[in-house]
Amino acid sequence: MSSIELSQINRGAGPHFQPAFTKNVRIGIASLVVILALLAVTFDWPFAYIGVIQPFMLTAGLVAVSAIVDVPFRLFWPKLVMFATLLLAALSAWLAWYSGGAWISQEGADQVWKTVSTGLVGVIIGAGVWNAPYRNFSSKIASIPMMFIVLFAFIGCSLWTISYSFSDAKTFPLFNNFVGLKQYYRLFGADVWWTACKNAAIYLIFVTSIEFVLGFVIAVFMDQKIRAEGVFRTIYLYPFALSFIVTGHVWAWILSPEYGLEKSMRQLGWTSFSFDWLVNVDRSIYAVVIAAVWQGTGLVMALMLAGLRGIDDDIWKAARVDGIPKWRTYIQIVLPMMRPVLITTFVIVASGCVRVYDIVVALTDGGPGTSSKVPAQYVYQYLFQGGIGQGLAASTVMLLTSAVILTPWIYVEFVKNRQVR
Amino acid sequence: MKYKSMAAAFAATVSMAFTGAAHATDLEVTHWWTSGGEAAAVAEFAKAFDATGNKWVDGAIAGSGDVARPIIISRILGGNPMGATQLNPGHDADELIKAGLMTDLTDVAKAGKWDEILRPKSQLASCTVDGKVWCVPVNLHSAQWMWTNRKVFTDAGIEPPKNINDLIAAAPKLKEMGIQPLSLAQGWAVRLLVNDLIIAFAGVDNYVKVMKDRDVELAASPEFTKVFQQIGEARALVDVKQITKQWNEAVGLVINGKAASNVMGDWAGGEFQVAKMVAGKDYDCLPGLGLAPALDTGGDVFYFPLNKDPAVHAAQLKMAETLLMPEVQVAFNLKKGSLPMRPDVDLSAANDCMKKGLDILDHSKVSLPSDRQMLDADSLTQIGDLLTDFFSKPDMKPEDVQAKFVDVIKNAPKM
Numbered sequence: 147m148s149s150i151e152l153s154q155i156n157r158g159a160g161p162h163f164q165p166a167f168t169k170n171v172r173i174g175i176a177s178l179v180v181i182l183a184l185l186a187v188t189f190d191w192p193f194a195y196i197g198v199i200q201p202f203m204l205t206a207g208l209v210a211v212s213a214i215v216d217v218p219f220r221l222f223w224p225k226l227v228m229f230a231t232l233l234l235a236a237l238s239a240w241l242a243w244y245s246g247g248a249w250i251s252q253e254g255a256d257q258v259w260k261t262v263s264t265g266l267v268g269v270i271i272g273a274g275v276w277n278a279p280y281r282n283f284s285s286k287i288a289s290i291p292m293m294f295i296v297l298f299a300f301i302g303c304s305l306w307t308i309s310y311s312f313s314d315a316k317t318f319p320l321f322n323n324f325v326g327l328k329q330y331y332r333l334f335g336a337d338v339w340w341t342a343c344k345n346a347a348i349y350l351i352f353v354t355s356i357e358f359v360l361g362f363v364i365a366v367f368m369d370q371k372i373r374a375e376g377v378f379r380t381i382y383l384y385p386f387a388l389s390f391i392v393t394g395h396v397w398a399w400i401l402s403p404e405y406g407l408e409k410s411m412r413q414l415g416w417t418s419f420s421f422d423w424l425v426n427v428d429r430s431i432y433a434v435v436i437a438a439v440w441q442g443t444g445l446v447m448a449l450m451l452a453g454l455r456g457i458d459d460d461i462w463k464a465a466r467v468d469g470i471p472k473w474r475t476y477i478q479i480v481l482p483m484m485r486p487v488l489i490t491t492f493v494i495v496a497s498g499c500v501r502v503y504d505i506v507v508a509l510t511d512g513g514p515g516t517s518s519k520v521p522a523q524y525v526y527q528y529l530f531q532g533g534i535g536q537g538l539a540a541s542t543v544m545l546l547t548s549a550v551i552l553t554p555w556i557y558v559e560f561v562k563n564r565q566v567r
Numbered sequence: 568m569k570y571k572s573m574a575a576a577f578a579a580t581v582s583m584a585f586t587g588a589a590h591a592t593d594l595e596v597t598h599w600w601t602s603g604g605e606a607a608a609v610a611e612f613a614k615a616f617d618a619t620g621n622k623w624v625d626g627a628i629a630g631s632g633d634v635a636r637p638i639i640i641s642r643i644l645g646g647n648p649m650g651a652t653q654l655n656p657g658h659d660a661d662e663l664i665k666a667g668l669m670t671d672l673t674d675v676a677k678a679g680k681w682d683e684i685l686r687p688k689s690q691l692a693s694c695t696v697d698g699k700v701w702c703v704p705v706n707l708h709s710a711q712w713m714w715t716n717r718k719v720f721t722d723a724g725i726e727p728p729k730n731i732n733d734l735i736a737a738a739p740k741l742k743e744m745g746i747q748p749l750s751l752a753q754g755w756a757v758r759l760l761v762n763d764l765i766i767a768f769a770g771v772d773n774y775v776k777v778m779k780d781r782d783v784e785l786a787a788s789p790e791f792t793k794v795f796q797q798i799g800e801a802r803a804l805v806d807v808k809q810i811t812k813q814w815n816e817a818v819g820l821v822i823n824g825k826a827a828s829n830v831m832g833d834w835a836g837g838e839f840q841v842a843k844m845v846a847g848k849d850y851d852c853l854p855g856l857g858l859a860p861a862l863d864t865g866g867d868v869f870y871f872p873l874n875k876d877p878a879v880h881a882a883q884l885k886m887a888e889t890l891l892m893p894e895v896q897v898a899f900n901l902k903k904g905s906l907p908m909r910p911d912v913d914l915s916a917a918n919d920c921m922k923k924g925l926d927i928l929d930h931s932k933v934s935l936p937s938d939r940q941m942l943d944a945d946s947l948t949q950i951g952d953l954l955t956d957f958f959s960k961p962d963m964k965p966e967d968v969q970a971k972f973v974d975v976i977k978n979a980p981k982m
Contacts, residue, residue, distance in 0.1 A: 316945055316980075317640060317662045332978075337971075338952040403808070425808035427959055513753045514810050515959015516952060527952075530637035532659070532944025 304545065311538040319534055329539035339540065342519045345431045349520065350499040352435045353442065357495055358488075360439070361446030366476060368447070369454045379451070383444040390441065394508025397437035398424070401509075430510050430518040438505055442498070446491055453487030454480065489559070500548055592882040594650030596869075597626040597642075599635035600903075604837050608903035612705075615895040621882045624650070633755070643668055648872030650879060651886055656693045656704060656868045657939030663870075669701050670871040670880065675887045676700040685891075685908050687864050687928065693940045694868060702868040703887045705896075706905035709862035709924060710832040710937065711763050713853040714818065714839070719746055719827045730857025731767055731801070734828055738804055741827050749804035750826035752817040757958055758951040760830045762938055764801055767858040769794045771933045777976060779941040786973045795965035795972075799957075807959050821850075830856065832865070836920050837904045846919035854927055862927050865937035866905060946979040 314325045333339050364382060368375055385393065400406045401424040411419040423429035423436075457480050465475040481488075503522035506512060512519040521544050529537030594616070600609045606627070613623035626649055628635040636659065639652050643663060654660055663669055676682070676691075685691050685704065694702040713731065720727040720737070723744055728734045738748040751760060766774045769791065776782040777791075785791065809826075811817045818838045820826035829835065836852065844850050854860050869890060871883040889895060896907040901916055906924055914925065938947060950972065957968045 316943060317659065318644070318666070320662075320666075335974075336949070336952065337956055341956075422808060425810075427807060511753055511812050513812070513955075513959070514807050516956045517959060527948060528945070531633065531948050533948060536945065 307538050307545070308542050311535060311542045313535050315534040315538075317532045317534070325535070329535045330543075332536060333539050333543065338516050338519060339521070339524055341516055342521045342524050345518060346500070346502070346521050348431050349435060349438070349502055350496065352432070353438050353499055354492065354495050356435070356439050357443050357446045358491070360443045361491075362450050362481075364443070364447045365450035365454055368451055379448065382447050385441045386444045388441065390438075390505040391508045393437055393441045394505045397433070397440070398509050401433050401436070424510065425514055427514055427517040430514060434502075434506055434509055434518055437509055438502070441505070442495065446495065449487060449491045449494075450484070453484040456487070457483055489555075496551075497548075500544065592621040592878050593624050594621060594879065594882050594886060595624040595626045596651045596653075597628055597635070597639050597649045598653035599628050599630060599632055600653070601627050601629050602837075604841075604902055604904060608899050611895065611898040611902060612890060615889050615892065615898075616886050619885050619889055621885060643872045648874065650874070650883060651869050651871045653867050654702070654870055655937075655939050656690060656702075656864075656866060657937065658943050659939070660702070660870055661696065663872075664696050664701050668873055670873050670883055672700045672703065672871070672884070672887050675884050679888060679891060681891070684911070686910055687934060689864055689934055689936050689940065690866065690868075690908065693936075702870045703890050704866060704868045704908050705890050706900050706903060706908065707864050707866040707928070708832055708834060708905050709854070710759050710865060711766060711855045711859075711862055711935075712833055712835065712920075713763075713828055713830050713856045714821055714835055715828040715851045715853070716821050716824055716826075717849060717851060719824050727851055728828070728853075728857070730853060731764070732858070735801065735804065737827070746824070747804075747806045747809055747820065747826040748828065749801075750809065750811070750817040750820040750829045751805045751958070752811045752814040754955070755951060756814050756817065756831065757955045758938070758947065759832065761798060761954045761958075763830050763856055764798050765794055766861070766935070767856040768797045771855075771859050771861045771935050775935065775941070778938060779936060781976055781979065781981075783973055783977050786976055787969070792966060792969055795969045799965040802958055802961060805958065807961075810959070833920065833924060834904060836918070840904075840918070852920040852923065854923060860927055861931055861933045861935045862924060863935040863937040864928075865939065942979055946975050949975045 310319060310321060311329055312324055312326060313321045314323045314328070315321065368378060368382075372378070388396075401421070403409065403420075403422045403425060408419060408421045411421075423433040461479060461483070462475070465479060470479075501522055502520050503526070506518055506520050506523060510518040512523055521540060525537045525541045525544070527537070528534070528540065596613075598609060600606060609625070609627075613625065616623045628638055632655060636654070639649070639654070640659075640663070642648060643652075648668070660669065681691055681700070682688075687707075690704040690707070691700070694700055694704060713734075715727060715734075717727045719741070723737070723740055723746070725737045725740060726733075728737060734748060741748045751757065762774075773785060773790070777786045809820070811820070814831055814835070815838055817826070817829050818831055818835045821829045822839065822842045822844065833852075836846070839846070839850050846852060854862055869887070871887065874880055874883065891908060893909060893912045896909055897912045897914065900907040901914070904921070906921065906928060907914065910929065914921070917925070942950075953968060953971050953975070957963050
């Protein structure tokens with residue numbers, strides 16, 4: 147938006163100022179909204195649900211409004227929303243802290259929270275509705291889902307997770323007591339958590355590196371203009387069509403010493419053959435790696451192949467003219483040129499590694515003992531079995547770890563490069 | 568015009584939310600009784616409730632309680648409660664009760680004289696919060712049983728064990744024959760086994776003192792160090808490579824003779840029955856692992872989430888009453904393999920193990936609450952993690968485990 151446009155908007159009545167509704171309709175809609183809000187508060191409707199729903203409904207209100215508010219208001223709403231959110235967050239924390247005290251009861255605290263949040267939402271909604279029906283009304287309506295997802299799912303829920311990890315919430319997502327870093331002390335004192343972290347690291351390192359090397363090599367082979375390439379591509383890609391759960395169960399049979407590979411090798415006559423990784427405390431996570439690599443390599447291959455096909459034929463001709471051997475061309479010329487594809491692939495594979503859960507559940511269920519547990523399993527276990535605070539602390543640590551890994555890359559890719567350009 | 572109709576549609580959508588759907592006296596009941604015998608048992612409840620003129624709408628959730636519990640609790644929290652739901656006695660629902668989301672059953676309980684009839688007293692006590700009754704206990708399950716396959720021992724030329732110590736003594740010979748002395752399942756089964764071992768080695772009183780009264784000094788004492796050492800020795804009974812994923816697979820190993828014994832609750836008896844084995848002849852059941860013949864009193868209870876519709880409320884109270892009627896109790900518990908809540912019913916059709924259990928229940932002086940009645944779910948999960956670790960790592964020292972165990976007990980919230 148150019149500065150000229152902005153100044154016109156600020157004056158409130160530019161030449162292209164065309165209300166979509168007449169004033170009467172606007173008054174009608176605004177009063178309808180106010181009546182609905184009053185009704186809702188009277189019948190206790192938005193507050194009939196406990197703890198967790200309230201912030202979500204609040205976000206929903208903010209999003210709906212921020213999407214339909216019109217231009218003059220749009221310049222002002224980010225600050226208002228930020229201010230409102232901060233105020234509410236501070237108020238919630240303050241009330242949560244003191245509601246256990248004698249001078250304000252739980253009900254009193256709820257009432258204050260309710261009144262203030264309703265008031266804020268009311269102000270924003272009222273202003274929004276009043277200003278809404280100017281320009282671009284339909285595009286604003288259309289962008290509601292996107293804004294809702296961003297504000298609610300990514301930002302709202304992350305903030306909610308972090309804040310509740312400082313509580314002692316058990317079965318309920320209720321912020322009853324602020325306990326500081328207690329959940330984190332407990333988390334880092336738990337052997338199982340460290341086992342899970344170690345396993346996640348092993349899984350990440352092995353799965354990414356093996357899938358990258360294998361996927362690239364297969365892609366190079368496929369790139370040799372072989373016959374029936376489509377058939378091979380389909381075969382390699384097929385495992386990816388299976389879910390992690392199916393993969394896990396299939397490999398549980400294959401790797402089981404009682405029924406699978408070990409047994410069939412012994413029946414074939416190799417009686418000393420032993421392959422018990424699945425039930426071996428020191429090896430079980432590597433059994434998971436095997437299954438994951440089988441499932442995921444096809445995708446890496448397909449992405450790499452697409453990258454290889456994107457290399458200009460002239461590069462190859464030039465390399466041939468210079469007499470560079472084929473393998474060196476691949477490694478020293480083609481590979482660096484595939485940087486965007488490599489980064490995309492890495493992000494896809496690595497994020498899959500961080501959140502790994504279902505394949506472990508299906509294959510080993512974290513066992514034997516706790517030897518193949520992963521962080522996501524730890525989170526799930528506590529989140530749904532009466533230890534919400536602990537589960538959220540663990541997921542906050544997972545979030546932070548991913549952020550720590552990704553931030554330098556984001557900085558280099560987006561911030562630094564832009565500065566150079 | 569276009570906008571007007573949109574606004575009208577918006578208003579209509581919003582106002583929809585205010586009109587609550589009207590229910591007749593259909594009650595949706597959620598539970599996780601989905602195996603053959605369990606489904607047959609629950610059908611008895613449904614039949615009895617339908618006979619009162621209401622309608623039982625079955626809402627079975629496949630999977631174990633660990634799967635069903637989060638679904639049930641989040642439905643109640645989300646403002647979409649079912650008519651009634653199964654849960655385990657204990658503190659799962661405490662927070663729901665405190666949040667005012669459950670129906671108060673005190674009047675039904677008083678009218679039915681529950682406090683006089685039901686035994687043991689601990690069951691009703693764990694349904695009682697602030698002097699009011701919130702749930703209906705429907706049956707009793709106990710977790711302190713060792714199941715042994717007699718044939719495995721006679722084949723090995725050993726007298727079938729009378730207690731866990733006999734089994735430890737027989738272990739080397741069994742291992743020589745390629746038989747796992749004690750089968751074990753992943754997850755909560757490990758916690759169950761270790762609880763039973765603590766009860767067997769430390770005694771019921773000490774166990775309750777630690778778990779319920781939070782006697783941290785006792786838990787940290789040399790006496791308990793010895794108990795943990797004994798548990799450490801018991802690790803040798805289990806082949807880590809044969810730990811199964813489900814409890815019934817571990818029981819299956821005993822049934823087909825690949826393992827000599829298993830420690831599991833009385834629900835394992837159903838598996839032996841399905842395999843057409845006879846108690847006392849083909850298999851033995853040893854309450855309290857043969858050393859401490861005391862049984863805890865877990866089981867199942869029904870909660871009724873609060874509903875504003877008076878018709879539903881009345882149906883809920885009717886159902887609470889129905890579940891404890893003598894004939895309903897007999898029909899349900901015989902199919903479930905559990906013990907009935909009231910002693911004044913006819914149980915001549917029960918098998919040997921059930922009779923053993925009834926005998927202990929009626930004559931034993933010791934009362935042993937289930938672990939869910941003594942500790943919160945969060946602490947139990949922590950203990951479960953710790954013990955699973957202990958059992959799968961032969962080099963883990965009993966003293967270290969004890970120190971961490973004491974830590975969990977110390978930090979567990981008061982009940």
